[in-house]
Amino acid sequence: MGYKEGQGLGSSGQGIVNPIEVQARPQGIGLGGVREKTKQAREEEKREAARRGEVLEDSSDEERKRRQKRREEKKQQRDSRSATGTPIPRAKPKFRTAREMEDDMAGLEVPNVLKSLIDATGKEQRVLTSTAGLMAPLEFVNESEGEALKIARRARTDLEAFADEWKGLTERKNYIEMEEAQTVEELDTQQHKIDQLGQLIAAVGQLEIFTEDDTIARFDQLTGKLESIESAYREMVDDYRLSETAVAAIHPLFRQAMEDWEPLKEPTLLVSHLRRLLPLLSRKSTEENKHRQSTSPYETMIYTLWLPRVRSALLNDWDVYDPAPATALVVAWKEIIPPFIYTNVLDQLVVPKLSNALKEWKPRSSSRRHGSSRQHSQKFPWWLFTWLQYLDERHTNPKHATGLLSDAKRKFRVVLDTWDIRQGLINGVELWKDALGSEFDVSLRNHLLPRLARHLREDFEVNPQDQDLTALEDVLKWKPFFKLNVIGLLLVAEFFPKWHQILYVWLTNDPNYEEVAEWFSWWCSQFPEEINQLKIVDEEWTKGLVTMDRASRLGDRAAAELPPPTATTATTQTAKETAAAQPAISDVPPAQAPRKPKVAEEVAFKDILEVWCAExxxxxxxxxxxxxxxxxxxxxxxxxxxxxxxxxxxxxxxxxxxxxxxxxxxxxxxxxxxxxxxxxxxx
Known part of the structure; x- marks a missing residue:
């Protein structure tokens, strides 16, 4: 049948070359699990397609290439979206004419020959102008037109190269000109700084020249020069550390002034000069602010020169009972010296002397002395209250466990316990009230109020024949420092029982009611109106009127039937503890006053113990x-x-x-x- 080895069957070899292969599909696997065509079948298909002059690609290879192509296209789309947010369209080629190049490149002159090249690519010859043809894309031409095409291409290529090079040179020229301008500006700035620095050096050199011999006069000249420097070179203070220069300039004169200075006699020496220089002297550089642990030159000067003189004066020369010189010194220098030095002066120099003076003040013993004026002046520590406005809260809060005002509060309690009420108000009681605040009311209630009650109980008698109001006036002098209700309770407890008893005795011994009425009105006028308006006091006066009206109705039977006065329901626990004493008139013997309550004694002894512990x-x-x-x-x-x-x-x-x-x-x-x-x- 014409078969030849290596060729296909048939006369023309169009049949298969290799025998048909059988491929078994594994059991249980569906379609697509394995390739259906065998290798022999695929090779036969390709050979047949080649015989027909075609190219047959494997279906799986084609599919794989198509999938790869789609993945690449999707990746490009994602990249373009991630970069710009929208797909980037494909750029179209742009061509510029010679005229456009000449216009875009300032200073570039395009020869006219390039503007009049003849386009020989078409059937008709045309002159290329600046707006058509020279930079258009060229199509295929035959060899007869090649020379003209080459000239056109070369001209276009050379012109574009020249244009790009010209553009680069122009940009470089502009950049160099910009750098030159910046360099010139920097040189001008540096020259200006050099001139300023030269002027500043000359001004600093003038700080050493003085026309006066006196230290204070020199300091005044130096202050004026430094103010001028600070005003003229304010922006350069931190750059050239002019604060340190100023301290170095005033340091010798300041040291000389401190050697002869007497702080208590001349508290304001150099204060005005330093206050004028404070904006310059107190300036701190950025490095000093970062490292705050170290002191500035001005702080060091004050600490080493000013503080020793002040310490010596306050410790050795200052009389604590005359605060005026020391307070004048503190007030004058408070805004000039650094805060930590101001705190050191108060805590280490002033407070210890005040504390020792307060310990030496013996209110209990000094109240019995009438000797030297120094002892008399210690009866009231007015010198302490002068300092309270300058001390911190630790010494000005009487509720603190320790501190000057806490110690003074304990001394004030002793004053209240030992003060002779017949002498009137305590010296400086208004200052005590302002300084102690709410503790003042507590001290009066616990220490003075029981003594006022005892004073009325023991030293006051109601006597219509010869009335002595001294003890009552002594008590009423303290009215501004107590609440009105407290004064009312005190009168209800100590005064009115005596007054009601005398009224009862008078009404039961053949009274003259006109005299009784006048006596009643006179007593009402002895109390301030705000006290008479108190409900508990008004009830006592009403009780007296009821007694008088009942006696007038009973007439002669009043001596036998008028009931004696009883304790009022308005009397408080204080009134119960301090029972009223019996009054004394010509025919009624006075009753013995009861003793002071034991509780008050214990409170007083506790205060005595506190004072002793403080001492x-x-x-x-x-x-x-x-x-x-x-x-x-x-x-x-x-x-x-x-x-x-x-x-x-x-x-x-x-x-x-x-x-x-x-x-x-x-x-x-x-x-x-x-x-x-x-x-x-x-x-």
Whole structure:
């Protein structure tokens, strides 16, 4: 049949070359799981297509290429969207004419020959102008037109190269001109700074030239020169550290002035000069602000030259009982010296002297002295109140456990306990009220009010025949410092029981009612109107009128049937504790006044103990605990500022009971003596 080896079957070899292969599909696999055509079948298909002059590609290879092409197109689209947010259209080629190049490239002159090249590519010859033809894409031409085409292409290529080079040179020229302008500007700035610096050096050199020999006069000249420098070179203060230059200039003169300075006699020396220079002297550079631990040159000068003179004057020459020189010094220099030096002066120099003077003030003993004027001046520490406006809150808050005003408050309590009420108001009571605030009211209520009640009870009598109002006037002098209701309760408790008793005696001994009425009206006029308007006081006057009306109705039977006065319901617990004494007239013997309540005695002794502890340098701290047997409050007496150690104690009567160190349940009495100080100090 014409078969030849290596060729296909048939006369022309169009049949298959290799025998048909059989490919078995694995069991359970569906269509597409394996290739359906065998390798022999695919090769036969390609050979047949080649015989026909075609190219047959494998279907799987075609599909794989198509998928690869789609992936690449999608990737390009994503990249373009991620970069611009929208797909980038394909750029179209742009061609420029010779005229456009000449217009775009300033200074570039295109020869006319390039503008009049003849286009020989078409059937008709045309002159290429600046708007048509020269830069258009060229189509295929035959060899007869090749020379003209080559000339046109070369002309176009050369012109584009020249245009690009011209553009690069122009940009470089512009950049160089810009750099030149910047360099010239920088040179001008540097030259200006050099001129300024030269002028500044000359001005600084003038700081050493003086026309006066006196130190203060020289300081005045130097101040004026430094002010001129600061005004003229204000922007250069930080760059050239003019603050340090100013301190260096004034340092020698300041040292000379400090050597002869007497702070208490001349508190304002150089103050006006330094205040004028303060904007320059107190300037701090950026580096100094970052490293705040180190002091500035001005702060160092004040600390090393000014502070020693002030320390010596305040410690050795200042009389604490005459605060005027020291306060004038502090006020004058407060805004000039650094804050930490101002705090050092108050805390290390002023406060210790005030504290020692306050400890030396003995209100209990000085109130009984009438000797030297120095002792008399210590009756009232007015010098302390002068300093309160300059001290911090630790010393001006009377509620603090420690501090000057806290110590003064304890002394004030002793004053209230020992003050002779017949002398009137305490010296400087208005200052005490302003300084102590709410603690002032508490001190008066706890320490003075019981004494005023006892004064009325013991030293005042209601006597229509010869009335003495001295004791009542002594009490009413304190009215501005108590609430009106407190004064009303005091009168209800101590005055009105005596007044009602005398009224009862008078009405039961053949009275003259006109005289009784006049006596009633006279007594009403002895009290201020705001006191008479109090409800509890008005009830007492009404009670007297009711008694008078009842006696007038009873007539002669009043002596037998008029009921004696009884305690009013408005009388408070204070009135119950301080019962009224019986009045004394010619025919009625006075009753003996009751003793002061025991509670008031204990409170007074506790204050005495607090003052004694303050004098001994000890601290009393309440423990907020009570004695398990008698219920008395416990407190700790210690010499430690931490509040630890010392001895635990309580007060009963006028005795201090202390806890035994070894036997905690054992308590022993102890007086205000050295033994108690040793126990408090842990010895």
């Amino acid at each position: 001994q340098g000890l601290i009393m701290l309440p423990l907020r605990e009570a004695h398990p047997q008698n219920g008395q409050p416990l407190f700790r007496i210690t010499a430690s500022a931490t509040g630890k150690g010392g001895v635990v104690a309580f007060i009963q009567g006028d005795v201090v009971w202390t806890q035994n160190k070894k036997a905690k349940d054992l308590w022993e009495p102890m007086g205000l003596e050295d033994r108690l100080v040793e126990r408090a100090e842990g010895r």
